[in-house]
Amino acid sequence: MKRRLSLVLLLALVLILVIATSASASWYAGNSRTTAYGVRADISTPSSAPYVGSSGGSNWVGTPGTSYWVQAGWRYYSGYSYARSYYEYSLPTGYSLTETSNQSWGTTKNYEVSSASSGYWTVKIAGVSQGSWSYLAAPVSSVRAWSESHNSTVVLNTQFNNVKYRDSTTWYNFDQSSWRTDSPYYLSIAYTYKFNTLGP
Numbered sequence: 001m002k003r004r005l006s007l008v009l010l011l012a013l014v015l016i017l018v019i020a021t022s023a024s025a026s027w028y029a030g031n032s033r034t035t036a037y038g039v040r041a042d043i044s045t046p047s048s049a050p051y052v053g054s055s056g057g058s059n060w061v062g063t064p065g066t067s068y069w070v071q072a073g074w075r076y077y078s079g080y081s082y083a084r085s086y087y088e089y090s091l092p093t094g095y096s097l098t099e100t101s102n103q104s105w106g107t108t109k110n111y112e113v114s115s116a117s118s119g120y121w122t123v124k125i126a127g128v129s130q131g132s133w134s135y136l137a138a139p140v141s142s143v144r145a146w147s148e149s150h151n152s153t154v155v156l157n158t159q160f161n162n163v164k165y166r167d168s169t170t171w172y173n174f175d176q177s178s179w180r181t182d183s184p185y186y187l188s189i190a191y192t193y194k195f196n197t198l199g200p
Contacts, residue, residue, distance in 0.1 A: 031146075037138050039112070044106075060145075145174070175192055
């Protein structure tokens, strides 16, 4: 009897872990550039609302990191009427996600995350500063232009154009093929600085 109870408890624990892992999972598609002081891109919404089911996703430029990071782009989730421009960060001062405005379907906005000369990181949406924060060393190990889905049935159809990285003073087109594609998502690539994230 004790053995059967132990087996049932073990199976229940495994099931809980599997559900928790799948609930927090993300799928990514996009390109990265190593050792940069910033990243920016023109990120477009599709011509109509993509299918997201009960989940959602985002399309962004930002810095990497499991503890501390900054990103900006547009996001669309179940219950939204429109895509929303946003910026998000996780820093020693805390975590924050701020939605700023709607981004209509079939339109493009420029999003930027970069290190200012003061050592603070800044976010700009359509050229307008959203704030600045410290605690991120520059240059960071890499910068990213990625789409992110929180369920593998969420439809991606996002154009990234004029994807640029910055050295200490000047902006350049992305020039590395550091592609990421988590199945079922894929890329339609024109250049390292111009691509579509698509799928499933």
